[in-house]
Amino acid sequence: MEVILVRPTGYCLGVTSAIRLGLQAKSEHPSETIFMLGLLVHNEDAVAYMRSLGFEILDERNAPLEEQLSNLEDGSIVLFSAHGHPESFDAIAKKKNLIVYDATCRYVKENLDYARAHAGKGIVYIGAKGHLEAESFRQNAAFSGFYDVKSQSLLTRPPMDAAIALTQTTLSEEDIELALESLRREYPQIKLEKGRCHATSSRQEALKKELQKGVDAAFIIGSELSSNTKKLRDIAQSYGVKTFMALNLEELKKLDLPRYCRVILASGASTSIEEVRRCQDYLVSLSS
Ligand code: SF4
Known part of the structure; x- marks a missing residue:
């Protein structure tokens, strides 16, 4: 199987900076709980990694974030997500003397x-x-x-x-x-x-270019939570190409794949380069 890797791949600038800021917060407060307000980035693997480092996630799917923020103890440490936050959160943080790390993407x-x-x-x-x-x-x-x-x-x-x-x-x-x-x-x-942003438009344009050359199938690696990843899937489907989406190699392996000659491999801006390489190696191995 010929696997065409659509570039760019790997974390975008906003995701890289958000994870870096989280790690900085951890190194500055090694023994304290750091609360991540919502999913820092839209990728379950990246969030699980942060959780493994001791971050606690305040998930917007459980209760409104504003309410969860208001319920934190005064002086808690919080990490705001890359996607931005309402200014009312800053006011709450000020009132409660929270230590804030703001990962909002530029x-x-x-x-x-x-x-x-x-x-x-x-x-x-x-x-x-x-x-x-x-x-x-x-x-x-x-x-x-x-x-x-x-x-x-x-x-x-x-x-x-x-x-x-x-x-x-x-x-x-x-x-x-x-x-x-x-x-x-x-x-x-x-x-x-x-x-x-450039991370979104460059991935979409590069994908379209490859789709126009004609392929048997498209594989999109990334999360269902990620807006930019789902848009890549929409684009591939709009070309009438059989499209598969998987969060990571484990999910990719569960797919029952027919034999293809030429496929595209693209990934969202919150998918790590390491994960994309693992998936690429796996798809290539299917032809041998
Ligand atoms: S996708 Fe764009 S806006 Fe979102 S975090 Fe990445 S660079 Fe920032």
Whole structure:
């Protein structure tokens, strides 16, 4: 089986920095519990690694993060996730004298900074309702409208005609185009100014390039929790290619795979390079 590795692979800048910051917090507070607010990055293996180092995870699926943060003892140590957080969390942290390590990715911050600098122009943010990055933006830039890519609808209107569209960092070009098409009916002047990060767009473009050459199947390595990884799967499927998604080698091995001649191997921005290599070696070994 010929296995074409789609690059870039490995952790993106935001994930690398978040894990590094977590390790720094641990080395500065070796004997104390550090609470990770939500999943630091959207990959179960990376989160399990942090847990193995003694981090405690406050999982948003159990109770609202704000409530869990409020319930921590004063002076606790917290690590904010790479996807951003509502500013109300900072206020709680200040009130409770929490020691904060903020792993918010710089690209997530840049979108928010841009919105604040252009608040008077009418902004619509395009994102996925329920995703921490999108929900944090909604709260931190409440002057913006919100277009949900899941329901493909404008859930909140800005207080004036919208001239600027911003997007969540991990959307696909197709999702964004669909949203813009719909928004232009209401706001003909609207223009996309900022959105996808390079880690997302470069992976998507590289995948499309390989798909255009023709392949028998596509393998996407990454988590179901990861928005950018799922977009890679959507893209491969949109080319009519048989597509498999697996978190890691263990999951990949469970798939009942027919014999393929030429396949693509791509991975999300929160999948480690080591995991991708393991999967690549395994797929190559299937042909021997
Ligand atoms: S996918 Fe992009 S926005 Fe998200 S953590 Fe990585 S670099 Fe940052």
